[in-house]
Amino acid sequence: MALTQTVPAEPWQRDILAAFTEARMAQIAYVPDAGLSGLIDLCEAEDALETTVLTTEEEGIGLLAGAWLGGQRGALLMQGSGIGNCINTLGLARVCRFPLLIVATMRGEWHEFNPWQVPMARAAQPALEAMGCIVHRAEDAGGVGALIASSATMAFEGGLQIAVLIPQRLIGRKDW
Amino acid sequence: MASKPLDRRAVVGQILAERGPALVISGLGSPTWDVAAAGDDARNFHLWGAMGSALPMGLGLALAQPAVAVLVITGDGEMLMGLGSLATTGVKAPKNLTVVVLDNERYGETGMQPSHSGLGVDLVEIARGCGFAWSMAVGDETGLAELCAKAFANDGCGFAGIKIAAEPLPRTLPSHDGVFLKHRFRAAVLDNGRENQ
Numbered sequence: 312m313a314l315t316q317t318v319p320a321e322p323w324q325r326d327i328l329a330a331f332t333e334a335r336m337a338q339i340a341y342v343p344d345a346g347l348s349g350l351i352d353l354c355e356a357e358d359a360l361e362t363t364v365l366t367t368e369e370e371g372i373g374l375l376a377g378a379w380l381g382g383q384r385g386a387l388l389m390q391g392s393g394i395g396n397c398i399n400t401l402g403l404a405r406v407c408r409f410p411l412l413i414v415a416t417m418r419g420e421w422h423e424f425n426p427w428q429v430p431m432a433r434a435a436q437p438a439l440e441a442m443g444c445i446v447h448r449a450e451d452a453g454g455v456g457a458l459i460a461s462s463a464t465m466a467f468e469g470g471l472q473i474a475v476l477i478p479q480r481l482i483g484r485k486d487w
Numbered sequence: 488m489a490s491k492p493l494d495r496r497a498v499v500g501q502i503l504a505e506r507g508p509a510l511v512i513s514g515l516g517s518p519t520w521d522v523a524a525a526g527d528d529a530r531n532f533h534l535w536g537a538m539g540s541a542l543p544m545g546l547g548l549a550l551a552q553p554a555v556a557v558l559v560i561t562g563d564g565e566m567l568m569g570l571g572s573l574a575t576t577g578v579k580a581p582k583n584l585t586v587v588v589l590d591n592e593r594y595g596e597t598g599m600q601p602s603h604s605g606l607g608v609d610l611v612e613i614a615r616g617c618g619f620a621w622s623m624a625v626g627d628e629t630g631l632a633e634l635c636a637k638a639f640a641n642d643g644c645g646f647a648g649i650k651i652a653a654e655p656l657p658r659t660l661p662s663h664d665g666v667f668l669k670h671r672f673r674a675a676v677l678d679n680g681r682e683n684q
Contacts (some may be wrong), residue, residue: 338547338550363546363578366575370569372537373542373543373544373546374546374547377512378547378550379547380548380551380669380673381547381548381550382677399537403536403540
């Protein structure tokens with residue numbers, strides 16, 4: 312659609328797609344975010360990936376649990392603010408030891424002009440950890456692909472719940 | 488015109504008698520007890536929590552196993568908490584997915600308080616508006632027989648809202664060990680329990 316903004320994929324986003332492919336992902340669930348749009352476009356163009364757009368992030372926890380029951384691996388992409396929407400449902404992954412890989416792009420941090428984004432940004436990591444997730448914060452763009460690959464191994468081989476946070480500083484400030 | 492409300496255990500038993508190889512996700516509370524009462528089956532996954540997650544789980548499963556019928560059996564309160572998942576499912580509309588809502592217009596597990604479905608909200612119309620291929624209100628044996636014929640046909644993403652009697656029934660409890668239910672389900676569905684990719 313003409314109204315949809317298309318953003319060229321960043322190298323770190325291509326690295327994430329490569330890590331998804333290497334990890335034999337089949338389903339990608341997401342709520343759109345500007346910081347992820349290049350990666351989402353890459354995933355939608357990939358024949359091996361079934362993409363599902365969600366109305367709210369917690370749907371992705373159930374959807375990926377169902378995918379796993381059916382023999383498929385998947386990942387959940389969201390803006391960091393969506394982590395708050397997932398808290399109770401993370402218990403499903405935790406108690407059943409469903410593998411879970413969340414990739415969240417952060418707002419509310421670097422040069423953030425909108426204070427409404429800040430409380431959930433501050434609470435994202437502690438909330439995830441309180442629900443039993445292992446949280447990794449990407450340090451630099453060049454290391455994102457390896458971090459996703461490592462997290463996929465731990466999630467799908469180990470039955471763990473892992474969230475990778477992509478800091479706003481790495482994505483760049485939001486311009487209006 | 489109003490016939491006697493349908494009995495939830497009889498309804499679920501009648502539907503599942505036709506299941507064949509279908510995969511079943513049951514929503515927390517009474518629908519999980521109803522599915523358990525119809526007989527234990529490795530191809531059932533019973534939710535005991537994560538309210539609102541029954542349909543998202545069924546969607547992910549239906550996309551992963553497109554050749555097998557997937558049935559989500561849940562209640563009106565559970566469906567209302569995951570109302571957005573009707574929109575998500577309508578967009579994907581896997582042909583092998585059917586959603587059955589056992590609608591007693593009550594929050595049964597918390598003391599039978601009235602839910603929105605008895606206060607003017609029509610889940611069948613919402614599902615239709617979300618793009619489900621078919622969506623039907625079931626209130627009697629004729630409608631139930633029609634649903635049984637459609638539920639496992641794999642020819643369109645469907646929704647059925649079944650008005651049932653609001654009555655307390657003895658609980659039939661399946662295992663609440665989610666890890667056990669998960670491994671048992673995958674062993675039954677996948678080749679040697681391994682990923683099918």
